[in-house]
Amino acid sequence: MKLDIALIQCEPTLGDLDANREKISTWLDKIPDHVDIILLPELANSGYHFIDEKQAERSSEEISQSGLVNDLKAYAQSNDVAIAIGLAEQKDGIRYNSALWITPQGVEVTYRKAHLFARENLFFNAGKEACPIVTWKGARIGLMICYDWTFPEVWQWMAQGQVDLVCHLCNLVMPHAQQMVKTYAFSNHFYIAQSNRVGTERDLTFTGASSIIAPDAEVLVHASKTEEEIIIGTIDTDYSRDKQLNPYNHKTRDTRRDIYPRSYKEDKVNLEMLRQEKRQLRKYIKQNWANIPPKELHDKSKAVLDKLESMKEFIDAKKVLLYWSLKDEVYTHDFVRKYAKTKDIYLPVMKGAELDLAKYTSDENLDNDNPFGIFEPSNEILLDNNELDLIIIPGVAFDRQGGRLGRGKGFYDRLLQQCNTKTIGIGLDFQLVWSIPKEKHDQLLSMIITNA
Structure with a gap:
């Protein structure tokens, strides 16, 4: 560039x-x-x-x-x-x-x-x-x-x-x-x-x-x-x-x-530098989201999900973790509804500082009574996360090495530490950046899909 x-x-x-x-x-x-x-x-x-x-x-x-x-x-x-x-x-x-x-x-x-x-x-x-x-x-x-x-x-x-x-x-x-x-x-x-x-x-x-x-x-x-x-x-x-x-x-x-x-003191400085970079990158991506009209979000989201559903990993998967999208994420509501008819689709449920997974059955069983206003299923929790065949998650930003920047709370990183399942990050073209600042706890994804 x-x-x-x-x-x-x-x-x-x-x-x-x-x-x-x-x-x-x-x-x-x-x-x-x-x-x-x-x-x-x-x-x-x-x-x-x-x-x-x-x-x-x-x-x-x-x-x-x-x-x-x-x-x-x-x-x-x-x-x-x-x-x-x-x-x-x-x-x-x-x-x-x-x-x-x-x-x-x-x-x-x-x-x-x-x-x-x-x-x-x-x-x-x-x-x-x-x-x-x-x-x-x-x-x-x-x-x-x-x-x-x-x-x-x-x-x-x-x-x-x-x-x-x-x-x-x-x-x-x-x-x-x-x-x-x-x-x-x-x-x-x-x-x-x-x-x-x-x-x-x-x-x-x-x-x-x-x-x-x-x-x-x-x-x-x-x-x-x-x-x-x-x-x-x-x-x-x-x-x-x-x-x-x-x-x-x-x-x-x-x-x-x-x-x-590096000395101990330098490591502390480097850690603060990484966190400062993450804050700046989140701000930059947020500004890009502010310029996306609804129709463009819908069209670009469809392009991302068209790629996803054509992949062998997704076609073969029977139990899939997805997410119920917020306004600054690839739109997934219709995609979840569609594939819940043929696959076991799970969505994350916040439990303290951790994520549990519950099966999506219908919109009527979704409830957003949590600090972030995210809709979650009220169904039975999946006890063993390694039963999943595929994990598909959002992010604020991604890089080509599988790096992912989240919202800063670490929910998905803690979940992925417990799983050995293939993980795909999905986002729009401007969310794919050259390099994500990484800390020790940050988990790499198997691959990234965007509309580009």
């Missing part, structure tokens, strides 16, 4: 929110229609080198009250783009050097810079969360701000998060930073889009040279060191995801965890 990335290299006016809002609007008017992601520099709303506390205070703004942010939200919605911008943020009386990730759905992520540089420590509080990883148009994208780049742990975080692209919003003044990040692009085999600024504020001169760097460290496009301009480049996620360096070496699999083990 290819995405076009635009970098706006500009010179903000120090302390003038209105002038910077107008300037950014002018730059956005010059962005071509085909662009998928737009990057602006760090502190694009305010400038960087504040004279004193009062100027920093006047130059910071609440996200919910920012005219600039409202402009960017409207632009993203009108043009179906994502925008990453750095700004001086004020929140509950505390200032942050922040980056916003804005999509047609609004401000999806606010990252507060964790590693403050030089005099930033006088005016901002450091953020307490790791650099975020988001999903946009199927690509996995990490956000970082300027000085974050000097810490290897940040790049390792991005690599473990399987990003395709790192968006690096900068006000670079240190020499050679643009050259040094090429090493991280190559060693981790992902793209880096580095959006820097130009100009001089008192004794600081910013070094420009914004660029997009490929996984092989090639500079695809770059800007000048001194001029305001827009540069545009194309990334290809098929390339960033192909970690095979040569017939003998693979960038990810070659990592020697046996001799460079």
